[in-house]
Amino acid sequence: MADLPQQAFREEAYELLAELETALLELEECPDDMEVVGQIFRAMHTIKGSGAMFGFNDISSFTHEVETVYDLVRNGQVHVNKALVEISLQARDHIQNLLDACCNGAEADLATGTELIAKLQQFMPPPEPQLQADTQLQADTPPKTVATTESHELKTYRIMFKPHPHILQNGTKISALLEELADLGTCRSIAQMTRLPSFEELDPELCYVSWNVLLTSTCDEDAIRDVFIFVEDDADLNIHLIDTGEEGEEEGQRLGDILIGRGEVTQNDIDRVLAKSKRIGEMLVDAGLVDQDQIEAALQEQTVIREIQEQRRSKKAEKMPVSSSLRVPAERLDELVNLVGEMVTVQSRLSQVAALRHDADLYSIAEEVERLTEELRDSTLNIRMLPIGSTFSKFKRLVRDIASNLCKEVDFVTAGAETELDKTVIEQLNDPLVHIMRNCMDHGIEMPDVREAQGKPRLGTVFLGAEHAGDSVIIEIRDDGKGLSTAKLREKALAKGIINAEDSLNERECYQLIFAPGFSTVEQVSGLSGRGVGMDVVKRAIAALRGSIELHSTEGAGTTVRMQIPLTLAIIESLRVTIAGASFIIPLTAVEECVELTYADIEEAHGRHLAKVRGSLVPYIPLRKAFGVSGAAPPVQQIVITRTGGRRLGFVVDHVIGEHQTVIKPLGPLYKNLRTISGGTILGDGSIALILDLAQLMHQADTLEKQVEIEHE
Amino acid sequence: MAVEDQSSGNQYLTFSLDSEMFALPVSQVREILEFTHMTRIPQTPAYMRGVINLRDKVVPVIDMRAKFGLEVVTETVDTCIIIVQVLIDAEALLVGALVDSVQEVLELNQEQIEPPPRMGVQLNTEFLRGMARVDEGFALLLDIDKVFSCNEIAMIRQSQT
Numbered sequence: 096m097a098d099l100p101q102q103a104f105r106e107e108a109y110e111l112l113a114e115l116e117t118a119l120l121e122l123e124e125c126p127d128d129m130e131v132v133g134q135i136f137r138a139m140h141t142i143k144g145s146g147a148m149f150g151f152n153d154i155s156s157f158t159h160e161v162e163t164v165y166d167l168v169r170n171g172q173v174h175v176n177k178a179l180v181e182i183s184l185q186a187r188d189h190i191q192n193l194l195d196a197c198c199n200g201a202e203a204d205l206a207t208g209t210e211l212i213a214k215l216q217q218f219m220p221p222p223e224p225q226l227q228a229d230t231q232l233q234a235d236t237p238p239k240t241v242a243t244t245e246s247h248e249l250k251t252y253r254i255m256f257k258p259h260p261h262i263l264q265n266g267t268k269i270s271a272l273l274e275e276l277a278d279l280g281t282c283r284s285i286a287q288m289t290r291l292p293s294f295e296e297l298d299p300e301l302c303y304v305s306w307n308v309l310l311t312s313t314c315d316e317d318a319i320r321d322v323f324i325f326v327e328d329d330a331d332l333n334i335h336l337i338d339t340g341e342e343g344e345e346e347g348q349r350l351g352d353i354l355i356g357r358g359e360v361t362q363n364d365i366d367r368v369l370a371k372s373k374r375i376g377e378m379l380v381d382a383g384l385v386d387q388d389q390i391e392a393a394l395q396e397q398t399v400i401r402e403i404q405e406q407r408r409s410k411k412a413e414k415m416p417v418s419s420s421l422r423v424p425a426e427r428l429d430e431l432v433n434l435v436g437e438m439v440t441v442q443s444r445l446s447q448v449a450a451l452r453h454d455a456d457l458y459s460i461a462e463e464v465e466r467l468t469e470e471l472r473d474s475t476l477n478i479r480m481l482p483i484g485s486t487f488s489k490f491k492r493l494v495r496d497i498a499s500n501l502c503k504e505v506d507f508v509t510a511g512a513e514t515e516l517d518k519t520v521i522e523q524l525n526d527p528l529v530h531i532m533r534n535c536m537d538h539g540i541e542m543p544d545v546r547e548a549q550g551k552p553r554l555g556t557v558f559l560g561a562e563h564a565g566d567s568v569i570i571e572i573r574d575d576g577k578g579l580s581t582a583k584l585r586e587k588a589l590a591k592g593i594i595n596a597e598d599s600l601n602e603r604e605c606y607q608l609i610f611a612p613g614f615s616t617v618e619q620v621s622g623l624s625g626r627g628v629g630m631d632v633v634k635r636a637i638a639a640l641r642g643s644i645e646l647h648s649t650e651g652a653g654t655t656v657r658m659q660i661p662l663t664l665a666i667i668e669s670l671r672v673t674i675a676g677a678s679f680i681i682p683l684t685a686v687e688e689c690v691e692l693t694y695a696d697i698e699e700a701h702g703r704h705l706a707k708v709r710g711s712l713v714p715y716i717p718l719r720k721a722f723g724v725s726g727a728a729p730p731v732q733q734i735v736i737t738r739t740g741g742r743r744l745g746f747v748v749d750h751v752i753g754e755h756q757t758v759i760k761p762l763g764p765l766y767k768n769l770r771t772i773s774g775g776t777i778l779g780d781g782s783i784a785l786i787l788d789l790a791q792l793m794h795q796a797d798t799l800e801k802q803v804e805i806e807h808e
Numbered sequence: 809m810a811v812e813d814q815s816s817g818n819q820y821l822t823f824s825l826d827s828e829m830f831a832l833p834v835s836q837v838r839e840i841l842e843f844t845h846m847t848r849i850p851q852t853p854a855y856m857r858g859v860i861n862l863r864d865k866v867v868p869v870i871d872m873r874a875k876f877g878l879e880v881v882t883e884t885v886d887t888c889i890i891i892v893q894v895l896i897d898a899e900a901l902l903v904g905a906l907v908d909s910v911q912e913v914l915e916l917n918q919e920q921i922e923p924p925p926r927m928g929v930q931l932n933t934e935f936l937r938g939m940a941r942v943d944e945g946f947a948l949l950l951d952i953d954k955v956f957s958c959n960e961i962a963m964i965r966q967s968q969t
Contacts, residue, residue: 437864677847722850760866762849762859764896765903765956771851775859775866783847783861 104149106422108194111138115187117488119180120495126175135183136165142190153205154193160212161186164219173218182218184492186211249280249311251338251403252319253396257305258330264300267326273306275322280312283399285392307392309399311338338400425518428479435468435475436666436758442468443756444779472666472756480662481521483561483568484512489525490532494557497536504543504553505536510560516568520660523640524570527633531572531656532557534630539576539654549651551575567642567684570658579648581605588614606646610634641773643790671755671784672735672748675724678784680757680776681746685737685789689751692732706734706745715745716796718787721771739789746792759786771795818918820940822911822947823890826878830907831914831940831947836892838902840910843887854880857906862891869904870956876935884908894956903956914947916940921949 115138122131139162146155161183167173189207196204254276258269276282290303297303310319316334323332355362379385442464449461487509498505516524540546540555547553558573581602588594588608600608608614612631630646637644642660661667668683690708692715705712715734718724734745757776766772773788820831846858846869855874859866869889874880886909894903924936937949 440864724850760864762866763868763901764899765856765868765901766849766852769849769852772849775847777861777864777866781861782845783859783866785847785849 101149104145108142111142112191114138116492119183120491123180132168136169151197154190157208158190164215179218182214249313251311253335253337254308255333258302260301262302262329279314280310282310284308285395287388289386289388309396338403431475435472439468439472439756439758440777447779479518480515481518482513483516483521486521487512503540505540505555505557508556508558511562514561514568520640527636530633535574539574541577567659567661573655575653578650578652578654580650584608606648609646667757669755669757671752673750674718674748680784680786681735685739687736687738690734692734692747713743713745715747717747737789739793744793818916820914820916822914823907824909825872825907829947831949832952834913836952838891838893841889843883867902867904869906871906892952894953
């Protein structure tokens with residue numbers, strides 16, 4: 096932790112690199128977009144500047160070379176083409192490598208850098224002697240040139256220009272001078288006529304007027320003096336900087352304000368007194384110390400300054416929301432979430448105790464704590480929510496690289512980048528998404544010629560979208576490639592021994608075969624996909640996130656992979672139930688209702704596991720049987736009716752206890768093969784309840800039923 | 809574990825199962841608990857007795873008798889849970905071992921440890937690191953990481969359904 100500024104630099108640099116990547120990819124699409132070029136230039140410039148400041152000299156000097164090229168692009172001397180973007184992307188990667196190397200203390204790979212610089216220099220314009228000297232100069236001092244154009248603040252000057260009376264005699268045009276001044280910035284001038292004599296004494300060839308000019312501009316004093324350079328000897332010139340543009344020191348308080356502040360008078364008192372008196376300007380004029388013109392000029396100056404300060408304040412106010420975000424290490428957030436998790440556990444214990452005590456005071460406190468804990472939990476979990484878009488931009492690069500690698504033409508479309516998900520979920524989604532995207536590109540999208548022959552556009556499309564659906568997020572990846580053939584899938588599954596020849600599968604089941612372990616449809620293993628990790632790994636990763644994944648395809652038209660992922664992993668709302676004294680947890684989002692199941696109901700159904708719920712029949716799974724619990728069930732059991740994977744399904748339990756805030760604790764690798772229980776939670780009394788994985792229970796029941804059917808035949 | 813630390817490296821905790829004495833390196837033992845209520849997890853093999861709440865952590869407990877194919881008996885006052893730290897798939901993990909009783913901590917020199925016997929032991933010699941002569945009898949040195957290795961557990965689970 097000794098290197099705090101360096102750490103900050105690294106974090107910032109990684110962010111800038113991500114920005115740079117996005118911008119470069121954008122540039123590839125519209126090479127003429129100067130705004131994007133500016134963005135790229137700025138990102139590089141910042142990396143270079145702060146790199147040098149924190150002693151990352153390799154990074155700084157390499158970035159400098161790249162930046163130089165983009166400076167030329169910005170000036171229109173170099174044109175953007177695909178090759179330049181390609182090399183720039185490589186250069187970006189190189190910067191990242193340098194950064195990684197610095198972080199790990201590894202030796203930086205300077206050879207690649209030299210090679211890339213050589214390639215970049217080919218883009219420089221042909222060497223004209225003068226131009227080269229020029230760029231050289233620019234190259235040596237770029238931070239300065241940029242600084243003068245970018246970081247300058249608006250300043251306000253008071254220019255008192257008092258020409259000598261004979262100034263007009265040598266042909267000076269004062270109006271031209273004032274116009275030139277006006278070109279420098281916002282300009283207000285007031286003519287001072289005090290020297291104007293009476294009409295009889297007036298000499299038309301003499302100048303009696305002087306000017307007070309208020310100029311707000313980014314230029315410095317020398318630039319203003321330059322305007323008057325030829326008349327300096329014929330006039331008195333006074334230039335004062337009256338507003339520096341920097342956040343001004345707080346104005347000295349007025350006497351009235353101070354008195355109000357000390358509580359000695361009120362605003363009303365002041366107003367009453369002030370109404371009687373004249374304004375200071377009027378008093379001065381009355382006293383003959385100044386004349387009306389001078390007062391006018393001074394008042395004008397006051398207004399201008401006020402306006403400028405006002406503007407700046409409002410601008411600052413606009414900026415406020417941007418700068419009010421904090422950068423917090425992720426571990427601290429995780430720690431906070433853990434603490435809140437423990438808090439939720441303790442709170443539920445408190446509520447349990449309070450319910451037993453029949454103490455109204457205690458009960459109301461417990462209720463209050465419950466409400467606060469809930470709010471605390473929600474806002475804490477909210478902090479960890481990140482828009483999924485950050486991952487999308489990474490995929491843009493991935494698609495681009497794979498496409499050029501495979502000589503395929505692919506358009507990458509995204510939607511719902513603003514959809515928010517828990518940070519850890521986003522991180523864990525990365526690998527599965529990469530895998531699916533690779534599959535889309537490798538196996539889905541055909542070669543451009545093949546596509547054309549089939550009457551499809553040469554340009555294939557890969558779509559990646561995210562949207563909220565209740566407590567979960569749906570992520571969809573779609574391609575318009577060749578799709579999957581159910582016959583081929585079947586054949587393959589047969590050959591691999593995943594299914595038997597007599598197994599009859601519907602279309603949906605056929606597509607799900609792709610998620611079976613050891614299944615891969617492409618014959619040769621390519622460098623991209625099919626590296627021994629199949630879609631089963633993807634499925635397991637999604638299941639680990641308590642999510643589900645499904646695949647649909649139309650042969651010849653494309654494939655769609657849909658994933659449903661819960662928003663957060665740490666804490667869920669749930670229903671606590673018991674079976675033979677043991678507690679189980681059912682995620683509340685899936686629960687629709689609870690109904691009773693009596694012995695009579697069971698008899699009436701003739702051994703079929705179907706319950707009548709307001710006219711419709713709902714199949715159910717008796718969990719006692721599924722879990723091999725011995726002993727007799729209570730006379731009245733409960734069926735928790737859920738909606739799982741688009742189906743209504745009941746789960747029979749002994750008793751329904753009530754709603755419960757569940758802090759999920761993993762069961763650990765010893766139970767990694769256990770699918771029907773997705774985790775545990777510690778209850779208020781210190782005992783452990785197990786969280787049911789409804790989708791897996793349903794799947795298990797389906798498989799069992801199928802086996803029974805086969806046995807019957 | 810090639811280079812043993814002198815202080816605790818050759819100290820072993822002995823415990824009994826049925827009539828056999830077993831030994832575990834003390835360096836892997838975290839604590840010893842009295843028998844407590846366990847939450848049984850459905851659809852797992854019988855030797856996986858369940859999970860306990862160890863200071864807000866969910867820790868699995870393995871019944872060593874069942875694991876080694878010995879007769880399962882009801883708990884006595886001596887029944888203990890030894891919390892050990894094991895490495896499973898390169899991940900450090902706390903696991904409880906349910907044993908008949910805990911005996912003592914022994915110092916064993918490398919010379920006292922002999923290779924595991926090929927025969928005459930009721931359990932899979934794969935789980936043994938060696939055996940040592942203690943007083944009148946033998947203590948079997950357990951390779952506790954192997955005892956709790958996932959593959960083994962997965963295998964049994966499949967055969968059970």
